[in-house]
Amino acid sequence: MSDTFLVADIGGTNTRVGLADANGLRADTTRRFKNRDNQSFMAVLEAYLDELQPGPLRGACAGAAGPVKDGCAELTNLDWEINRDSMKALTGADVVDVINDLPAQGLSLDDLTDETTKIIRPGKVEAGPRLVVGLGTGFNIVPVHRVGDVLLAPSCEAGHETLPYRQEQTELCEWLREHRDYPSVEMALAGQGIENIFEFHAGQSRPAADVVAGYHAGNEACHATMKDYVAILARVVGDHSLVQLPFGGIYLTGGVSRSVAPILDELNFSEHLTEKGRFSDLVGSFQINLIDDDFAALKGCARHLRQLVSSRA
Numbered sequence: 001m002s003d004t005f006l007v008a009d010i011g012g013t014n015t016r017v018g019l020a021d022a023n024g025l026r027a028d029t030t031r032r033f034k035n036r037d038n039q040s041f042m043a044v045l046e047a048y049l050d051e052l053q054p055g056p057l058r059g060a061c062a063g064a065a066g067p068v069k070d071g072c073a074e075l076t077n078l079d080w081e082i083n084r085d086s087m088k089a090l091t092g093a094d095v096v097d098v099i100n101d102l103p104a105q106g107l108s109l110d111d112l113t114d115e116t117t118k119i120i121r122p123g124k125v126e127a128g129p130r131l132v133v134g135l136g137t138g139f140n141i142v143p144v145h146r147v148g149d150v151l152l153a154p155s156c157e158a159g160h161e162t163l164p165y166r167q168e169q170t171e172l173c174e175w176l177r178e179h180r181d182y183p184s185v186e187m188a189l190a191g192q193g194i195e196n197i198f199e200f201h202a203g204q205s206r207p208a209a210d211v212v213a214g215y216h217a218g219n220e221a222c223h224a225t226m227k228d229y230v231a232i233l234a235r236v237v238g239d240h241s242l243v244q245l246p247f248g249g250i251y252l253t254g255g256v257s258r259s260v261a262p263i264l265d266e267l268n269f270s271e272h273l274t275e276k277g278r279f280s281d282l283v284g285s286f287q288i289n290l291i292d293d294d295f296a297a298l299k300g301c302a303r304h305l306r307q308l309v310s311s312r313a
């Protein structure tokens with residue numbers, strides 16, 4: 001029987017697809033697609049299968065950036081649906097599943113290399129839960145638990161909880177309430193969050209990458225944006241740390257995390273993170289890492305399939 005898995009990570013902006021086997025994700029098979037250039041995930045998958053011609057597949061798993069129920073996901077930030085039955089029909093795979101994309105990132109943690117996991121803020125690392133914070137087109141946070149040899153990462157929609165803010169951000173919150181969906185964590189901390197905060201400060205729009213570049217170039221509105229962004233990020237990560245107690249460490253991931261990680265220190269991330277009264281030392285003791293692997297979720301989907309196959313054996 002084939003041991004090949006097809007794995008996919010469908011975000012609001014990008015879709016990544018690859019093949020994995022007993023040795024893990026095959027680097028020569030990974031591809032990245034811009035969603036705006038494609039009609040649907042099925043169209044992406046057809047193009048991928050046409051190019052790669054993988055032969056019979058043992059399993060197929062998609063991590064999708066939206067709530068998943070009964071094998072179906074509706075993406076939150078794009079008008080796409082991902083459906084387990086359609087994937088099964090197209091791939092002919094034996095075991096097929098759809099999971100949320102952030103648990104997919106979380107399930108990759110034991111398959112990442114030292115080169116792709118960088119320490120941003122050293123801390124004490126012990127056995128215990130780990131916490132993955134996804135900063136991409138959307139925002140989400142999931143805990144990762146180990147039970148024996150099995151990793152568990154439950155689905156969450158933490159990006160849509162209400163923004164915790166201090167007095168300094170009251171006007172920003174009111175602006176989000178008036179001009180966006182509502183003042184949710186995602187509206188401030190995803191890539192679109194950087195753009196929202198910039199628009200609040202500057203009265204005009206600018207892509208997230210350009211706001212970060214403007215910060216490095218000394219632009220005042222970009223500086224104010226990243227200052228708010230880092231303060232809110234630290235507060236949200238601190239709050240979730242108290243809920244999950246990530247003694248195994250905190251991991252930032254996603255397209256925004258790689259450009260934000262280098263400026264956390266200079267924008268007082270640690271001071272905001274540890275503003276927790278009697279629990280400041282505890283929150284400050286968790287190590288914070290950066291996942292610098294754009295295909296991490298594919299590795300997590302492969303692990304999910306391995307776990308599914310062995311639970312059915």
Ligand SMILES: Nc1ncnc2c1ncn2[C@@H]1O[C@H](COP(=O)(O)OP(=O)(O)OP(=O)(O)O)[C@@H](O)[C@H]1O
Pocket residue numbers: 010011012013014015065077101134135136137138139190191192207208209210212254255256259260
């Ligand atoms: N250099 C950068 N600095 C800041 N933000 C950036 C940079 N480059 C891209 N982004 C933002 O990163 C986001 C895309 O990240 P990513 O590739 O992780 O998205 P995705 O996988 O499609 O998203 P998700 O899974 O969150 O729906 C976009 O919002 C984009 O504006």
